[in-house]
Amino acid sequence: MAYKILQKQELIPGQTSLLVIDAPQIASKAKPGNFVILRIDEKGERVPLTIADKDPEAGTITIVFLVVGKSSAQLNALQQGDEILDVCGPLGKPTHIEKHDTVICVGGGTGIAAMHHIAKGHHEAGNHVVAIIGARSKDLLLFECELDGFCPEVLVATDDGSVGHKGFVTDLLQKRLEEDKSVGEVVAIGPVPMMEAVARVTKPFGVKTTVSLNSIMVDGIGMCGACRCTVGGETKFACVDGPEFDGQKVDFNELKARLWQFRDQEQESMEHYKK
Numbered sequence: 001m002a003y004k005i006l007q008k009q010e011l012i013p014g015q016t017s018l019l020v021i022d023a024p025q026i027a028s029k030a031k032p033g034n035f036v037i038l039r040i041d042e043k044g045e046r047v048p049l050t051i052a053d054k055d056p057e058a059g060t061i062t063i064v065f066l067v068v069g070k071s072s073a074q075l076n077a078l079q080q081g082d083e084i085l086d087v088c089g090p091l092g093k094p095t096h097i098e099k100h101d102t103v104i105c106v107g108g109g110t111g112i113a114a115m116h117h118i119a120k121g122h123h124e125a126g127n128h129v130v131a132i133i134g135a136r137s138k139d140l141l142l143f144e145c146e147l148d149g150f151c152p153e154v155l156v157a158t159d160d161g162s163v164g165h166k167g168f169v170t171d172l173l174q175k176r177l178e179e180d181k182s183v184g185e186v187v188a189i190g191p192v193p194m195m196e197a198v199a200r201v202t203k204p205f206g207v208k209t210t211v212s213l214n215s216i217m218v219d220g221i222g223m224c225g226a227c228r229c230t231v232g233g234e235t236k237f238a239c240v241d242g243p244e245f246d247g248q249k250v251d252f253n254e255l256k257a258r259l260w261q262f263r264d265q266e267q268e269s270m271e272h273y274k275k
């Protein structure tokens, strides 16, 4: 069974796109924090992508992806009406949502879209959700309107100051934690250095910190070991034990080294694809 693309939107032309995919079974079961693994065609790489939103009534899921290599470039070449060979999911453990007075959800880059589904889950549980989102500049900021729809507060940081605070999401987080003692949890999704910096900021405050790891994945069901990471000194598989873990316990240096280990091959594959 192939999966039809019902809607495609280039959020940042040539760089980040959103797809609404017809996947009723996945939409009926997907929970915040879940992801899918898709394969464009028979020879396609298996690409893990967090579910940014779902609409069980319409039978759709929404994914947002950054064009970083050959597979994402191929995915970005698809248009509304085209089909994806397989979409496997929902995978991973759903977000553990507890009742807190306030939850801060931090998102950076494409991670903002993934964070959106989790923030929604916290909102639906009755938590006061403060979204802190960041990008290099205003044009690269995603999902601000969507988050505005249900988050009572959306704080923005851009590197160049084109909108919101000029600086990093961690500056806003630090200030908020100093002023607001009602924060029960901080959730961070985005580039690894951002999640690492968030965990560094929250540590002195002793606030529960959850990060979502974007490890390299192959099967997504705990068999291949490609997504292994070290959390609290123990080996975990991001696909079945996560993807969310305690940010204070993740070995971020190992995660970065593992994420970059195939960079040369990825570049070669992209150059070959462009020819």
Ligand code: FES
Residues within 6 Å of the ligand: 216, 217, 218, 219, 220, 221, 222, 223, 224, 225, 226, 227, 228, 237, 238, 239, 240
């Ligand atoms: Fe294979 Fe997680 S992707 S074990």
